[in-house]
Amino acid sequence: MDAFEICGGRRLAGEVAVSGSKNAALAMLAAALLTDEPVRLNSVPFVSDVTRLLEILERLGVAVDRYSKDAVTLDAGGLNSSDADCPQSRMMRASICLLGPLLVRTGRAIIPLPGGCAIGTRPIDLHLRGLSALGVRFEVGDGLIVGKVQRLRGADIDLSGPCGGTVTGTCNVMMAATAAPGTTVIRSAAPEPEVRFLAEALQQMGADIEGAGTQIIRINGGRKLHGAVCDLIPDRIEAATLTIAAAMVGDDVLIRNAPLEDLEAVIDVLTRTGASITPTGSDAIRITRSTRLANVDLVADHFPAIPTDVQAQLTAYLCLATGRSTIVDRVFPERFAHVAQLRRLGANIEAALGRAEVNGVSRLHGATVRATDLRASAALVLAGLAAEGTTTVTDIAHLDRGYVSLDQKLSDLGATVRRCSDSAEPVARALRVDKSRPSVTTPATAVAESIVDMPRRVAAPAD
Ligand SMILES: CC(=O)N[C@H]1[C@@H](OP(=O)(O)OP(=O)(O)OC[C@H]2O[C@@H](n3ccc(=O)[nH]c3=O)[C@H](O)[C@@H]2O)O[C@H](CO)[C@@H](O)[C@@H]1O
Numbered sequence: 456m457d458a459f460e461i462c463g464g465r466r467l468a469g470e471v472a473v474s475g476s477k478n479a480a481l482a483m484l485a486a487a488l489l490t491d492e493p494v495r496l497n498s499v500p501f502v503s504d505v506t507r508l509l510e511i512l513e514r515l516g517v518a519v520d521r522y523s524k525d526a527v528t529l530d531a532g533g534l535n536s537s538d539a540d541c542p543q544s545r546m547m548r549a550s551i552c553l554l555g556p557l558l559v560r561t562g563r564a565i566i567p568l569p570g571g572c573a574i575g576t577r578p579i580d581l582h583l584r585g586l587s588a589l590g591v592r593f594e595v596g597d598g599l600i601v602g603k604v605q606r607l608r609g610a611d612i613d614l615s616g617p618c619g620g621t622v623t624g625t626c627n628v629m630m631a632a633t634a635a636p637g638t639t640v641i642r643s644a645a646p647e648p649e650v651r652f653l654a655e656a657l658q659q660m661g662a663d664i665e666g667a668g669t670q671i672i673r674i675n676g677g678r679k680l681h682g683a684v685c686d687l688i689p690d691r692i693e694a695a696t697l698t699i700a701a702a703m704v705g706d707d708v709l710i711r712n713a714p715l716e717d718l719e720a721v722i723d724v725l726t727r728t729g730a731s732i733t734p735t736g737s738d739a740i741r742i743t744r745s746t747r748l749a750n751v752d753l754v755a756d757h758f759p760a761i762p763t764d765v766q767a768q769l770t771a772y773l774c775l776a777t778g779r780s781t782i783v784d785r786v787f788p789e790r791f792a793h794v795a796q797l798r799r800l801g802a803n804i805e806a807a808l809g810r811a812e813v814n815g816v817s818r819l820h821g822a823t824v825r826a827t828d829l830r831a832s833a834a835l836v837l838a839g840l841a842a843e844g845t846t847t848v849t850d851i852a853h854l855d856r857g858y859v860s861l862d863q864k865l866s867d868l869g870a871t872v873r874r875c876s877d878s879a880e881p882v883a884r885a886l887r888v889d890k891s892r893p894s895v896t897t898p899a900t901a902v903a904e905s906i907v908d909m910p911r912r913v914a915a916p917a918d
């Protein structure tokens with residue numbers, strides 16, 4: 456697997472633009488199955504989760520035309536299978552989003568139990584509960600979910616779970632409900648911006664949905680959906696990651712295409728630590744900092760709180776604060792695998808279930824660390840930027856699931872980050888999934904080229 460080699464201590468300065476949202480893209484790729492007309496998506500982040508989901512859709516008979524650096528058209532008019540049981544589905548969480556749309560179009564769906572980041576228990580009971588209320592019958596066994604439905608019908612559904620609502624579960628039920636005659640009410644819906652975006656896109660396709668972005672969503676279903684052209688929202692998690700990097704090791708950084716309203720909790724926490732963050736125009740923020748960071752306590756929870764997907768990056772950030780910070784994750788209480796790796800870099804952190812106690816240190820030092828999941832990878836990259844000496848972050852494939860060219864974006868700001876390859880396999884995979892026209896250089900081919908340019912071997916540390 457690839458690694459990033461980071462020479463720490465460089466100050467970041469300049470401008471960087473945020474890519475389209477991974478989680479909005481994944482939900483929207485699934486939504487394209489709901490119609491037999493073409494759906495065009497713009498601002499698509501071609502991260503590995505997105506290219507994997509495109510491969511799955513192609514297997515199902517969807518025509519995928521990726522015709523520019525960040526746009527794709529999906530035509531599910533030729534959908535000819537309900538069977539999404541393939542290795543790609545098992546490697547990602549968002550494959551579960553195919554369940555609702557496949558049931559709508561074919562009355563049947565076969566999906567393996569999904570993978571995704573190992574950040575704690577990730578059951579799918581709420582997805583099954585919601586879709587069952589709409590009339591679907593499920594059999595789950597041998598790692599497979601098999602769903603069948605004769606006729607969908609609207610229902611009143613409570614999606615509350617032990618840690619709040621479910622993002623992909625709300626998306627699944629909302630998508631299926633667009634085709635269910637009658638009214639569906641989803642209670643304890645996830646209020647995250649990606650759910651709101653999906654609802655707006657479904658409305659563009661002809662659905663009747665109210666309340667998305669709140670905890671009660673009402674869908675008047677039974678309409679036939681049609682094609683649409685959708686611009687994806689910016690990735691609030693990437694925007695937060697870049698903002699934290701700038702606050703941690705930046706002199707003066709401007710982040711463009713930042714979804715300001717969706718970043719309020721993160722900006723508030725960074726401001727409390729002493730960073731200066733100024734909105735510039737409607738979609739940019741400027742970050743400067745002159746003092747050493749102050750400590751802060753924070754809780755990651757459902758929107759509009761700090762996202763769990765930014766908890767690891769903030770944990771890395773607070774390693775260099777002056778005092779003691781307490782970090783609680785209410786969504787994924789077991790999501791603290793990055794703590795052991797941050798300690799290799801000199802951080803003083805203790806983790807217990809659901810929380811981490813960070814005692815700030817004055818400096819971190821370079822070491823070889825292992826990325827254990829997507830946001831842990833980002834946290835380690837941030838810590839590496841701030842550490843003295845060289846940090847090697849191995850297993851960076853986790854990071855490739857969710858960030859478009861993070862090494863390049865940080866290098867453009869003045870960081871020294873190099874991708875090192877441990878095998879030629881990613882080159883083959885990147886070239887295989889690239890459906891763009893020959894004249895276009897895609898992030899996948901750019902990565903492949905950088906791998907060819909810099910063959911190096913890196914050993915992952917034992918735990
Ligand atoms: C592809 C995608 O959009 N991924 C995001 C999505 O994941 P995902 O949709 O998988 O996460 P959920 O919102 O479903 O999980 C939230 C909480 O609900 C629990 N739960 C979930 C489903 C279920 O059937 N039963 C149950 O108990 C989970 O264990 C967790 O504690 O939202 C998470 C929480 O914002 C983010 O970290 C992920 O980046």
Ligand SMILES: C=C(OP(=O)(O)O)C(=O)O
Nearest residue numbers: 548549571572764829830
């Ligand atoms: C946990 C994440 O993704 P997934 O749900 O796809 O595993 C994430 O984006 O941080």
